[in-house]
Structures are given as C-alpha cells and as structure tokens.
Amino acid sequence: xxxxxxxxxxxxxxxxxxxxxxxxxxxxxxxxxxxxxxxxxxxxxxxxxxxxxxxxxxxxxxxxxxxxxxxxxxxxxxxxxxxxxxxxxxxxxxxxxxxxxxxxxxxxxxxxxxxxxxxxxxxxxxxxxxxxxxxxxxxxxxxxxxxxxxxxxxxxxxxxxxxxxxxxxxxxxxxxxxxxxxxxxxxxxxxxxxxxxxxxxxxxxxxxxxxxxxxxxxxxxxxxxxxxxxxxxxxxxxxxxxxxxxxxxxxxxxxxxxxxxxxxxxxxxxxxxxxxxxxxxxxxxxxxxxxxxxxxxxxxxxxxxxxxxxxxxxxxxxxxxxxxxxxxxxxxxxxxxxxxxxxxxxxxxxxxxxxxxxxxxxxxxxxxxxxxxxxxxxxxxxxxxxxxxxxxxxxxxxxxxxxxxxxxxxxxxxxxxxxxxxxxxxxxxxxxxxxxxxxxxxxxxxxxxxxxxxxxxxxxxxxxxxxxxxxxxxxxxxxxxxxxxxxxxxxxxxxxxxxxxxxxxxxxxxxxxxxxxxxxxxxxxxxxxxxxxxxxxxxxxxxxxxxxxxxxxxxxxxxxxxxxxxxxxxxxxxxxxxxxxxxxxxxxxxxxxxxxxxxxxxxxxxxxxxxxxxxxxxxxxxxxxxxxxxxxxxxxxxxxxxxxxxxxxxx
Amino acid sequence: xxxxxxxxxxxxxxxxxxxxxxxxxxxxxxxxxxxxxxxxxxxxxxxxxxxxxxxxxxxxxxxxxxxxxxxxxxxxxxxxxxxxxxxxxxxxxxxxxxxxxxxx
Numbered sequence: 001x002x003x004x005x006x007x008x009x010x011x012x013x014x015x016x017x018x019x020x021x022x023x024x025x026x027x028x029x030x031x032x033x034x035x036x037x038x039x040x041x042x043x044x045x046x047x048x049x050x051x052x053x054x055x056x057x058x059x060x061x062x063x064x065x066x067x068x069x070x071x072x073x074x075x076x077x078x079x080x081x082x083x084x085x086x087x088x089x090x091x092x093x094x095x096x097x098x099x100x101x102x103x104x105x106x107x108x109x110x111x112x113x114x115x116x117x118x119x120x121x122x123x124x125x126x127x128x129x130x131x132x133x134x135x136x137x138x139x140x141x142x143x144x145x146x147x148x149x150x151x152x153x154x155x156x157x158x159x160x161x162x163x164x165x166x167x168x169x170x171x172x173x174x175x176x177x178x179x180x181x182x183x184x185x186x187x188x189x190x191x192x193x194x195x196x197x198x199x200x201x202x203x204x205x206x207x208x209x210x211x212x213x214x215x216x217x218x219x220x221x222x223x224x225x226x227x228x229x230x231x232x233x234x235x236x237x238x239x240x241x242x243x244x245x246x247x248x249x250x251x252x253x254x255x256x257x258x259x260x261x262x263x264x265x266x267x268x269x270x271x272x273x274x275x276x277x278x279x280x281x282x283x284x285x286x287x288x289x290x291x292x293x294x295x296x297x298x299x300x301x302x303x304x305x306x307x308x309x310x311x312x313x314x315x316x317x318x319x320x321x322x323x324x325x326x327x328x329x330x331x332x333x334x335x336x337x338x339x340x341x342x343x344x345x346x347x348x349x350x351x352x353x354x355x356x357x358x359x360x361x362x363x364x365x366x367x368x369x370x371x372x373x374x375x376x377x378x379x380x381x382x383x384x385x386x387x388x389x390x391x392x393x394x395x396x397x398x399x400x401x402x403x404x405x406x407x408x409x410x411x412x413x414x415x416x417x418x419x420x421x422x423x424x425x426x427x428x429x430x431x432x433x434x435x436x437x438x439x440x441x442x443x444x445x446x447x448x449x450x451x452x453x454x455x456x457x458x459x460x461x462x463x464x465x466x467x468x469x470x471x472x473x474x475x476x477x478x479x480x481x482x483x484x485x486x487x488x489x490x491x492x493x494x495x496x497x498x499x500x501x502x503x504x505x506x507x508x509x510x511x512x513x514x515x516x517x518x519x520x521x522x523x524x525x526x527x528x529x530x531x532x533x534x535x536x537x538x539x540x541x542x543x544x545x546x547x548x549x550x551x552x553x554x555x556x557x558x559x560x561x562x563x564x565x566x567x568x569x570x571x572x573x574x575x576x577x578x579x580x581x582x583x584x585x586x587x588x589x590x591x592x593x594x595x596x597x598x599x600x601x602x603x604x605x606x607x608x609x610x611x612x613x614x615x616x617x618x619x620x621x622x623x624x625x626x627x628x629x630x631x632x633x634x635x636x637x638x639x640x641x642x643x644x645x646x647x648x649x650x651x
Numbered sequence: 652x653x654x655x656x657x658x659x660x661x662x663x664x665x666x667x668x669x670x671x672x673x674x675x676x677x678x679x680x681x682x683x684x685x686x687x688x689x690x691x692x693x694x695x696x697x698x699x700x701x702x703x704x705x706x707x708x709x710x711x712x713x714x715x716x717x718x719x720x721x722x723x724x725x726x727x728x729x730x731x732x733x734x735x736x737x738x739x740x741x742x743x744x745x746x747x748x749x750x751x752x753x754x755x
C-alpha cells in the first residue's frame with residue numbers, strides 16, 4: 001500500500017499555498033508569492049513522481065494487471081446506506097499518469113511565470129489562482145467518486161474563469177472569461193444530469209461500482225429495458241456526461257470559448273487551455289470507458305464522430321488565423337479531437353484497446369509539446385509585444401533558444417519521427433485504421449493540415465521577413481526597448497520541455513496504461529507509418545514554400561479559395577450563429593416574454609398586494625387616533641359586544 | 652318590597668359603574684377622569700360587599716377583599732396623579748385631548 005497521506009498531500013500542498021498566498025502573502029510578502037507557489041508545486045511534483053514510481057513499478061501490478069487502488073476513502077455525504085458522496089483518492093494508471101503531468105506542467109508554468117509575469121502588479125493574485133487551479137485539477141484526476149469529480153470539475157472551471165479574466169481592465173478579457181464560464185457551465189448542466197441518470201440507474205456514485213454494475217450483464221439487462229427515445233437510460237447518461245466533457249474539452253459545437261480564452265496570460269493558456277484542464281473531457285470518457293465501451297457501444301460512435309469532426313474543423317480554421325495564440329488554440333482543439341476519436345474507435349481490452357492507449361499516450365505527449373508551444377509563443381510575445389503574425393518574422397537569430405525549442409515542438413506535433421507526437425499519433429491512426437476507415441482518412445487529412453499550420457506558424461515567426469527593431473519600437477510607444485532573449489526562468493522550462501518532446505515518445509506507454517490494465521505493446525508498424533509521415537512532410541514543405549520567404553503564394557491560394565478561405569478565417573461563423581441564437585432567438589422569444597411576465601405578472605401581483613394593503617390601512621388608520629377616550633370607547637363597546645354575544649349564546 | 656334586597660344594591664352599583672364609564676368617556680380633564688375611575692372601582696366594591704352579605708353571610712372574604720381594593724385604589728391614585736403632573740409639566744395642560752401624540 002502507498003501511504004495515503006503522501007497522495008493526499010499532492011493536492012493539499014497547492015491548496016495550502018493558495019490559502020497562504022491569498023490570505024497572508026498578498027499583503028505581507030507579495031514578491032515572494034511566486035517562489036512559494038513554485039516551491040509548493042515542486043514538492044507536489046516530487047511526491048507525485050514518487051507515487052508514480054511506487055505504483056507503476058512496485059505495488060500497482062497484481063499478476064500483470066494494474067489495479068485500481070482506493071488509497072483513501074471518506075464518506076462525506078451519506079444519503080442512504082448505499083449512496084454517498086465520498087472524498088476519495090483513486091489510483092489507477094491514468095490518474096497516476098495525470099498527476100505527474102499536471103504537477104510537472106504546472107511546475108514548468110510556475111517557473112516560467114516567475115519571469116513572464118515579473119513586474120506585474122497583481123503577481124501574487126496570479127500565483128494564488130495558479131495554485132488553486134492546480135489543486136482543483138489534481139482533485140479532479142484523483143477523484144474516486146463521480147460527484148467529487150464534478151465538484152473539482154467546477155473548481156477548475158472557476159479557476160480558469162479567474163485566470164482568463166486576469167487582465168480585468170481589458171474588456172475583451174472580461175468578455176472571454178464570461179464566455180468560457182457560460183459555455184462550460186451550459187455543458188456542465190449536461191454532465192450533472194448525466195451523473196444523476198447514471199447514479200440513479202446504478203445506485204451508486206462510485207466509479208468502481210458504476211463500472212462494475214453497468215457492465216455486469218445481469219444488471220445491465222434490466223437497465224436496457226429502461227429506454228427513452230430509443231436509447232437505453234444508461235446510454236443517455238453517458239452521452240450527457242460526454243456533453244459535459246465536450247464542453248470542457250472544447251469539442252464542436254461547444255468549442256467557441258477556447259480561442260477567446262487566449263485573452264488570459266500566456267502561461268495560463270499553456271497550463272489550463274492546452275495541457276491540463278481541456279483534456280478533462282478526454283479524461284472523463286477514459287475514466288468511464290468500460291461503461292461507454294461495454295454497456296452502451298453506440299455512444300462511442302458519437303464520441304468518435306464528434307472528435308474527428310472537431311479535429312478537422314479546427315485544423316482548417318487554424319490554417320487561416322493570424323493571431324499566434326489563436327492558431328495554437330485551434331490546434332489544441334484539433335489535437336483533443338484526436339484523443340476523443342481515438343477513444344471513440346477503441347474497444348475494451350487487449351489489442352482492441354489500442355485506441356484507448358493511443359489516446360492517453362497522445363494526451364501525455366500533447367501536454368508536453370503543446371505547453372512548450374504556448375510557452376515559446378509567450379516568449380515571442382514577450383519579445384515582440386504583439387500576438388499578430390505580421391508583426392513577427394526573422395526572429396530565429398534574435399531568440400535562438402526559443403527558436404530551437406519551438407522547432408522541436410512543431411516537429412513533435414507534426415508527427416515527424418522520432419519526436420514525441422509521432423509515436424502517439426501513429427497509435428491513434430493505427431487504431432482508426434483498424435476500426436473505421438472514414439475516421440482514418442479524415443484523421444490523416446487533419447494530420448497533414450496540422451503539419452502545415454504549425455510550420456506556417458513557425459516560418460512566419462522565425463523566418464519570413466527580417467525582423468527590424470524599428471518595427472518593434474513602434475509597439476512600445478517609442479520608448480527605448482532593449483532587445484533581449486527571454487530571461488533564464490523562462491528559458492529553463494522551454495529547454496526541459498524541449499528535451500522531453502524529443503524523448504517522451506520512447507516511453508513504452510502501453511506497458512503502463514491500457515484499457516484493462518494489461519500491458520499492451522506499442523510496437524510500430526513501419527510500413528504503416530510511411531503514409532502519415534510523408535503527408536506531414538508534404539505539409540511542412542508546403543508551409544516552407546509559402547512562408548519561408550515573404551511571397552505572394554499564400555495570398556494567391558487564399559484568393560483561389562476565396563469563399564472557403566473567408567469563412568474559415570471567420571471561424572465558419574460559429575460565433576455569429578451563437579450570437580444569432582442567443583441574441584435574436586433566445587433573447588427575443590424567451591428572454592423578453594419572461595422579462596415581461598416577471599415585470600408585469602410576478603412583480604405586478606406583489607405590487608398589487610402591497611398597494612391593496614396600503615389602501616386598506618390608510619382607510620382604517622383613523623381608528624388609531626392617539627386619544628385615550630377613543631380607545632376606551634372601543635374597549636367598552638367591544639366588551640358590551642362580547643357580553644351580548646355570551647348572553648345570546650347562553651340562552 | 653319592604654326589605655332592601657340584592658337586586659336593589661346591584662342596581663345601585665350598576666348605575667354607579669355606568670356613571671363612572673360615562674364620566675371617563677366624556678370628561679376632558681384628567682383629574683375628573685381619575686374621579687370617574689374611582690366611581691367604577693367603588694361600584695365593584697359595593698358588589699363585593701353585597702354578594703358577601705347575601706350569598707355567604709358566615710364568611711368575610713368579600714369584606715377583606717375590599718380592604719385590598721381600597722389600598723390599591725389609593726396607590727393607583729398616587730401613580731395616576733404622578734402621571735398627570737408629569738404630563739402637565741411637558742404639555743402645560745391636563746386636557747386629555749392634548750396628549751394624543753401616540754397615533755398613526
């Protein structure tokens with residue numbers, strides 16, 4: 001057994017540091033808050049690495065199968081003897097993998113933020129929010145109970161909201177944070193209903209029991225009988241849970257909040273909106289994977305098609321955006337789409353579970369190289385003071401380390417061997433090839449597009465035109481701005497992550513994480529890899545010819561595909577559709593009548609009651625004249641009345 | 652009707668009571684009102700004595716009660732006059748209709 005205290009400390013250390021920073025540190029030692037946060041995260045990271053080592057190599061495996069270990073269980077709200085909301089810690093391969101990723105990326109982002117946020121007036125607030133987020137995310141991945149997960153799910157939503165709106169004096173940041181909150185809340189409604197349905201039909205909120213009961217044929221036979229609109233209740237439950245996951249993971253059509261969320265500080269985008277929080281949707285599907293896969297197989301098709309569609313859709317948009325963080329945001333949606341459809345095409349157990357393994361593997365590698373991309377982009381933005389591609393170009397000589405690490409990350413995400421993304425993407429593509437050819441072809445197109453837009457980004461930032469400092473000075477209002485590569489605290493995480501994106505792919509991931517806990521070999525079929533890699537290289541060459549030197553080719557292509565290009569540039573008008581639905585339809589057809597009813601019927605009846613009372617009291621208030629003799633008269637007449645009444649009743 | 656019976660006495664006490672009530676309701680002078688209250692009180696005392704004599708001639712409870720009543724009436728008169736004096740100090744009047752601040 002692993003000492004439960006150590007595991008409990010992993011999420012507890014960040015929340016303690018949050019409390020210290022928020023309650024004491026902000027006032028008394030604001031400059032040291034960053035170091036405190038980083039130190040606490042470092043401790044957490046060491047602990048989770050130790051737990052991962054113990055779990056994977058010493059105690060997790062029983063007869064070759066990785067066990068689910070409940071390290072700690074505390075019945076928090078006991079409703080009935082069977083149904084309770086527990087606060088528990090669940091260790092299984094994916095949660096152990098996730099705590100390592102979360103603490104590691106968070107540590108890197110903390111270190112990076114020490115440099116990036118230096119001099120910001122509210123830096124202590126920033127670090128307290130980061131600690132709060134890390135706590136919530138760790139709680140989410142370790143939750144042993146679906147309701148506990150929901151609580152932490154909302155907590156990560158809140159911390160994401162706080163961090164997107166960190167620059168609260170910027171109207172766009174405020175709008176973006178509200179948008180993120182509302183869209184994810186809307187999806188979370190689905191999640192909550194899903195939880196209620198699942199727990200109602202399985203009679204438990206515990207992940208283990210839900211999975212066990214819903215996959216038990218004797219039990220699920222009776223569940224299948226309960227159906228609504230042609231689908232069994234259980235299928236409805238998991239689909240609703242998936243809606244919550246899709247909202248958090250920015251799947252189409254709930255993806256609209258993620259690109260706007262880039263209004264937050266760049267390290268936050270790296271941590272929350274690329275590496276950790278947005279994969280929560282993938283994580284919940286993986287967590288309930290046996291239910292999806294064994295109890296309601298139809299639901300996995302939904303997951304697969306939503307995943308592949310979002311993936312392709314976001315990749316097309318990413319090719320047209322000019323704000324570098326937005327390109328990365330759409331690329332994130334696209335990569336999460338990859339993880340989703342990988343789960344969708346996967347089966348349970350053995351070789352069938354390749355997609356599951358690939359998905360988790362991609363989650364692992366993606367969080368490394370996408371965090372690196374965002375941190376690199378942050379470094380570029382720090383240097384140029386702009387998010388727009390047109391303000392950049394030719395930076396490779398000026399920021400050599402950022403350039404090199406960014407290149408590594410681009411190669412990794414494009415899936416060029418031997419970088420990390422290659423291995424995980426191959427597993428996913430192989431799983432797709434084995435089960436669904438349509439998904440495979442779409443996926444391979446998306447992978448090509450990925451290589452293209454990532455290298456478009458890379459060439460536009462670091463090559464293209466030559467960078468003139470004059471151009472820069474215009475942006476900082478003429479003040480003399482010394483050009484310098486980012487400080488050491490920012491370069492250190494870049495270098496570490498850069499190294500990892502080279503080597504992370506060599507982790508024998510299938511040995512550790514698979515759908516049923518049995519080891520799965522992730523050998524590569526070299527002949528299979530030829531096509532995707534060639535296509536990725538084609539994408540890179542296209543990007544090279546378009547963007548390596550400033551030329552007219554991109555413009556020509558854009559005018560060639562005019563209608564398509566403009567609609568992709570405007571993100572296929574999804575935001576406009578939402579605005580139309582909310583402003584025109586919801587506001588006019590539901591909001592306004594509801595407001596009218598509220599103002600006239602609800603408020604009207606209340607006002608009416610008040611007015612009636614008022615008029616009656618003004619009618620009778622003359623009775624209370626303040627004259628003693630009037631009161632005496634009322635008293636005596638009342639008395640006489642009573643006496644007469646009693647006499648009348650008595651006789 | 653040679654002998655004076657209970658009825659006679661009750662008629663007297665009732666008349667006394669209503670004279671008191673009438674006085675209390677119509678007089679504006681607080682001292683006069685206090686006197687009217689004394690009338691009401693004394694009509695009760697008469698009742699006590701009458702019932703004691705006619706219903707329980709061998710007991711003295713009613714009579715003793717009157718002693719209490721008279722003592723209480725004296726105390727009550729003292730309190731009432733104190734109130735009236737205070738009112739006079741603040742309002743410069745002992746007219747009851749001038750003390751009507753406690754209204755809506």
